[in-house]
Amino acid sequence: MAPAAPQPQAPDTKTRILDAAARLFHEQGFNATGVSTILREASVNPGSLYNLFPSKDALLGAVLERYTELLYPVVMKPVEDKTADPIDRVFALLQQYRDWFAPLDFRLGCPIGNLALEVADSHPEIRPLIQQNFDGWSAFVEKWLTEAGDRLPQLLDRKQLAATVLTVMEGGLMQARSSRSAMAYDASVAQLRTYFDLLLSQAQSEGGSGERASRSSGV
Amino acid sequence: MAPAAPQPQAPDTKTRILDAAARLFHEQGFNATGVSTILREASVNPGSLYNLFPSKDALLGAVLERYTELLYPVVMKPVEDKTADPIDRVFALLQQYRDWFAPLDFRLGCPIGNLALEVADSHPEIRPLIQQNFDGWSAFVEKWLTEAGDRLPQLLDRKQLAATVLTVMEGGLMQARSSRSAMAYDASVAQLRTYFDLLLSQAQSEGGSGERASRSSGV
DNA sequence: GGCATGATTGAATGTTCACTCAACACTTGA
DNA sequence: TCAAGTGTTGAGTGAACATTCAATCATGCC
Known part of the structure; x- marks a missing residue:
């Protein structure tokens, strides 16, 4: 995979989602964080998120794996x-x-x-x-x-x-x-x-x- | 249900609400507990609860006061x-x-x-x-x-x-x-x-x- | 160029959320 | 007996919730 990187870094969708989710879960808690907020902060549409993570719970799992x-x-x-x-x-x-x-x-x-x-x-x-x-x-x-x-x-x-x-x-x-x-x-x-x-x-x-x-x- | 008052004491509405809320907040957390669940467990209608507590947050406050x-x-x-x-x-x-x-x-x-x-x-x-x-x-x-x-x-x-x-x-x-x-x-x-x-x-x-x-x- | 594949789009889904309110019941004091 | 006050009823509110999916797009391979 050739890393054609023009900008210092333009994080891909998955990374943006994980970053936003981790930050919001930390700041507001899991239940208090709406998926729509994660979508907004990550600049992602719902379909993209659910293409990568089957559910909000699974996203939480991925966040914990990354921790x-x-x-x-x-x-x-x-x-x-x-x-x-x-x-x-x-x-x-x-x-x-x-x-x-x-x-x-x-x-x-x-x-x-x-x-x-x-x-x-x-x-x-x-x-x-x-x-x-x-x-x-x-x-x-x-x-x-x-x-x-x-x-x-x-x-x-x-x-x-x-x-x-x-x-x-x-x-x-x-x-x-x-x-x-x-x-x-x-x-x-x-x-x-x-x-x-x-x-x-x-x-x-x-x-x-x-x-x-x-x-x-x-x- | 017909048992008018066979038990030693039938707790009043406020007590039933506080008991149920405290138990549910403890078991499930605050955000994960719906008001409707509290109502069901306390056998109370929404109007009664909101007559006693102006909001779910206020109810949480009352639970903590009781603690x-x-x-x-x-x-x-x-x-x-x-x-x-x-x-x-x-x-x-x-x-x-x-x-x-x-x-x-x-x-x-x-x-x-x-x-x-x-x-x-x-x-x-x-x-x-x-x-x-x-x-x-x-x-x-x-x-x-x-x-x-x-x-x-x-x-x-x-x-x-x-x-x-x-x-x-x-x-x-x-x-x-x-x-x-x-x-x-x-x-x-x-x-x-x-x-x-x-x-x-x-x-x-x-x-x-x-x-x-x-x-x-x-x- | 053509085509398969995976990622992305975003409006729409049905559900559940906290909360409201006009009508009603019960107690109490006169 | 009634008026006033306090507590209860429960169907109904709009908003927010997690999630879906048919359509569109981007990319790599022959």
Whole structure:
């Protein structure tokens, strides 16, 4: 296929639809977004959309598939490029998310999280795609935590902690959106930071080689 | 249908509407719930509903007002009755929430949280009511943490930690709903428990009277 | 040039949406 | 017994909804 590209880029129909749909679902939610609005914003006629996507639900599915594809290049790569230390990467991710939404006064939430609560149990074929997105996020964080090796306590469950990082992001953002303020998000991240500091110092006192957890908590 | 009033009590129109609306908004979301469905479930005609509530949005507002009113008697009082220790109350609350939603395989989320993400930035007059609910939850947890006194580190910000508890609940439940599994919720609660244990033992080592935080983390 | 194929057009479909309102029923106080 | 007030009835409103499809267009291949 010869890419005869006169303009820097003139996105094709499918791309325009996906871009518009993703943006509108994020801004207004799935149910509150009419197909006619997507058509207008994408400059497309209904027949074209329904030639490419059999239904509005299928379009939502395609949007979520694309979120999965974009997870690494858009979300994770910038973090990994900017930050080398695996533990710092966790908090760089949380900071990056803050930087995205703070300028808009937290008017928007996580695009995945919003859809998760809106369509999770009404669209059986969509829920797995949401789960797939969360799993992807969680897997990256878990990878970093594993790379941190013995800087974290031996008995600490990396998967559990990774899930908690995602929890902090989503739960914090939900409150930020409700209050139009960063407070609860920042508070949750700060507490997570303190928790990590305690874990790091606990691991440090675990010392040299294989040693059973001796102090206070079982982890 | 002829049963005039065999039951102990036949709730009045307003109550029937609020009950049905609250249940349907919770199960299906606000936008996905048609007024006609509410009317059917409440056995009410449209004119009656619109005599009591000027619009569907106003009905949503009334539902959220009622959530605020029910926060103590339905959510917090059972926890306080069952559990005396202030720190244990935090985890009793998290457990109670789990017990509510686990039997349904986490098909439903937090009624407030769902609405928070669905209507927070499209309904300016509703958002404050959601925030008011979150503030209420957070205030109770903060009260308990304050009652814990010097069992927690002196410099620990109780308000921040209370916000984090809410974060864990909402973020964990969102993931539970997406995966139809308690895993991420339990993981987040377990990590919070570990964090609390570390904080408790840190406070213990702060010892007798007024003392600056000496160890590792600043909190 | 001719033709097959897939993309695009856009008016029209039937359905569902939130909401209205004139008529009616019931309670209450005089 | 009646008048006033409050709550209820339910068919009906126009608008918006997701979706369809016969017709038209653009493109690649022989």
